[in-house]
Amino acid sequence: MTLLKLEHVQRVFAEGKFQVQALRDISFDVAAGDYVAIMGESGAGKTTLLNIIATLDQPSSGKIELNGQDLSQMGENQAARFRREHLGFVFQNFNLLDTFNNRDNIFLPLVLAKTPYEKMEQRLKPIANQLQISDLLDRFPYEISGGQRQRIAVARALITQPELLLADEPTGALDSKNTNILLDLFDVVNTTGQTILMVTHSALAASYSKRTLFIKDGVIYHELYRGEQSRSAYLEKISLSLTALASKKVGK
Ligand SMILES: Nc1ncnc2c1ncn2[C@@H]1O[C@H](COP(=O)(O)OP(=O)(O)OP(=O)(O)O)[C@@H](O)[C@H]1O
Secondary structure: OEEEEEEEEEEEEEEOOEEEEEEEEEEEEEEOOOEEEEEOOOOOOHHHHHHHHOOOOOOOEEEEEEOOEEOOOOOHHHHHHHHHHHEEEEEOOOOOOOOOOHHHHHHHHHHHOOOOHHHHHHHHHHHHHHHOOHHHOOOOHHHOOHHHHHHHHHHHHHOOOOOEEEEEOOOOOOOHHHHHHHHHHHHHHHHOOOEEEEEOOOHHHHOOOOEEEEEEOOEEEEEEEOOOOOHHHHHHHHHHHHHHHHHOOOOO
16 A cells, blocks of 8 residues: 655745756655665755645645545645654654653643643553663753663654555664664554655664665655565665765756
């Protein structure tokens, strides 16, 4: 089943007399349960694409749908509600609130949705077990490590049971040990059916996905599927594609 569908998405930013075509023509589908990595050099259009999928920005033209719902024409209130109800976010810098303990950080999206406390606790238990954060819940974000903070942020993203988990450089601020822990967790979460779309500069992170899209100059330049190959073979292909991507000009 197709969960996310983009058709000929364009995003043009006007800067005085000049126009920047951040996205020129992007079309792709994401099936429910898929795990898609998006890679590309700085300025390729990854953040612009993620913002549009996240309903934080709108395309200049083209169509974007999640579960058949058109995201390209939403007003601000509708988009905010849509994000709360359908999307989960994980950011490079965790974006946790230091004035709340970890449990309350995780509960925040459910509090905004006026969920009863008992239901929040029920939802938290299996997630906390899965992410191994049960002993951290009463502490504050500034009392735990970066890797632990990122796991709290993943719990906050998953607690609303989002249709789509959007991750923007989720391993960008982590050391290699915590990167591996986080990527293993994403793997487990995806195996339980969670659809994931992750923007990353890391070939290692992308090698955990089922599919990698390479963006250059606002178009999808190349695409790789992991299929049945080993992660190391997939990683090697991703690294080779990145080298090829860096050395070629696209469509200009
Ligand atoms: N608000 C804006 N106004 C004008 N130009 C913009 C705006 N946002 C992005 N751009 C331009 O659009 C292009 C794509 O930017 P984008 O941030 O999507 O790239 P990126 O792939 O996420 O880069 P990075 O990896 O460095 O974050 C760049 O040329 C950028 O300068």
